[in-house]
Amino acid sequence: MIAYLLWLASGAALLFVWLRAINAAVWxxxxxxxxxxxxxxxxxxxxxxxxxxxxxxxxxxxxxxDEVRALVAWSNGGDKF
Incomplete structure (x- = not known):
């Protein structure tokens, strides 16, 4: 029973991480x-x-x-549109 719950919890956590990564990639x-x-x-x-x-x-x-990093990347063409 414990092994099943551990397997289920790890699967749910992996699914959550996978969905977050897919969401970020799409955006x-x-x-x-x-x-x-x-x-x-x-x-x-x-x-x-x-x-x-x-x-x-x-x-x-x-x-x-974080503002300085974003500004430097944008100024250097990293995130410039």
Whole structure:
């Protein structure tokens, strides 16, 4: 009985991980990019990166590391649409 429940739980966990990976692959293949847990369309992502670029140029606040990484990738053409 324990072996069956362990097998069932591991199968459910694997199914969950597999579905999450498929979901991310589908959104990414449609051109969407994920930033801080939200999927952005190409237009929205470009506007978000432009806003971050303005914040960086103004220098009014310290940027979070994920913002800097996304901005550098976008500026170098990694996530630019």
């Amino acid at each position: 990414w293949s449609l051109g969407y990019r994920r930033f801080r847990g939200t999927w952005y369309s190409p237009f929205e992502y470009s506007a978000l990166m432009a806003m971050l670029k303005e914040d960086q140029e103004r220098g009014g606040r310290a940027m979070w590391p």
